[in-house]
Amino acid sequence: MERLAIDGGTPVRKTPIYYGHQFVDSDDVEAVVKVLKSDYLTCGPAVTELEKRLCGITGAGYAAAVSNGTAALHAACYAAGIENGDEVITTPMTFAASANCVLYMGAKPVFADIDPCTYNISPESIEKKISGRTKAVIAVDFTGQAAQLDEIREICHRHQLQFIEDGAHSIGTAYKGKSVGSIADLTTFSFHPVKTVTGGEGGAVLTNDRRLYEKLLLFRTHGITRNKSFMDLDSKLETDGRRTPEEWYYQQADLGYNYRLTDIQAALITSQLGKLSRFKDIRKKIVKRYNDAFADFPGLVLQKEIEESDTVRHIYLLQLDLQSLKVGREEIYAALKAENVCCNVHYIPVYYFPYYQNLGYRKGLCPNAEKLYERILTIPLYPAMTDEDVDSVIAAVKKVVGFYLKR
Helix, strand or coil: CCCCCCCCCCCCCCCCECCCCCCCCHHHHHHHHHHHCCCCCECCHHHHHHHHHHHHHHCCCEEEEECCHHHHHHHHHHHCCCCCCCEEEECCCCCCHHHHHHHHCCCEEEECCECCCCCCECHHHHHHHCCCCEEEEEEECHHHCCCCHHHHHHHHHHCCCEEEEECCCCCCCEECCEECCCCCCEEEEECCCCCCCCCCCCEEEEECCHHHHHHHHHHCECCEECCHHHCCHHHCHHHCCCCCCCCCCCEECCCCCECCCEHHHHHHHHHHHCCHHHHHHHHHHHHHHHHHHHCCCCCEEECCCCCCEECCCCCEEEEECHHHHCCCHHHHHHHHHHCCECCECCCCCHHHCHHHHHCCCCCCCCHHHHHHHCCEEEECCCCCCCHHHHHHHHHHHHHHHHHHHHC
């Protein structure tokens, strides 16, 4: 049975709107069709072109395209040399992949708390969680806002740790004038449909270190290589011990994965990158409208931004002042849905999940993150939103929150 609007009347919107949605136009379709008519559907020039484009946009020295954002994180952990018994510090306010990638390497995720105002991982908490086993820090640019990258980089340098930046939310964001992707030792991107640009799926790892880049290339192709520097030429039995490999010769130098990106996806992502500047402008305009509408509205708390981050928001969070509303988040969520504004929650703290509980993690590890989780809702934000869409979201939020404030 369909729920009536909160006042029993007509919903603010006639049709549902969701928190995120891809934007694909005729240029994107044409780019994909061009690849489909070409000689290469995978392992072809479109992937190379995408990697060059990513380097050009971010200023990174090298880019390795992979099959998805999780593969990018896994590859970054491999390149960083994370091994069984190591510890890696990350945030619990993220999608599970930011911590799962550590488990893939046989290492242990260690969760540092967040800044209660910016919602990003706290440098002070990172410092407290460092042990003799710590190998790396994975800082997530939550919602698209850059973490405190200088402070985190200094901590990593001082403790000789690898700095991995999970930029799944933050392509297009700049920190102190430098693009995300050119700052950390390794930066990962995701091209999932709700991200700022999409390939349907897809990911990339960016770095300025050629040694790390070569490890990324090895990892994404089963550990198989034609690069002589990775080969054990003494074991080249197939060619009777000759020291110069034939053109067709390859070796498996390590245990890698099939994390290759197809040319079909690469063409779509490259086409989308051509619209990145427009996407950035649209997202910033919507965020400004939300900020102006909600900044002084009772019952709502907005995410703070650091001056150093020129942020392109991937998602927009509202923090609910549940004490003044005197109601649970579930009532607000349901009431907005009845107004045809369909929200989401980003994120459930990773260590809340049964899998992590079975590994010994418990609630209470990160009080700021846990408190935030209980209060947040993600409202719609994506480039295809019209002015009328934004108006209706603002109206629905004010209507619902205002209703509970007056009860």
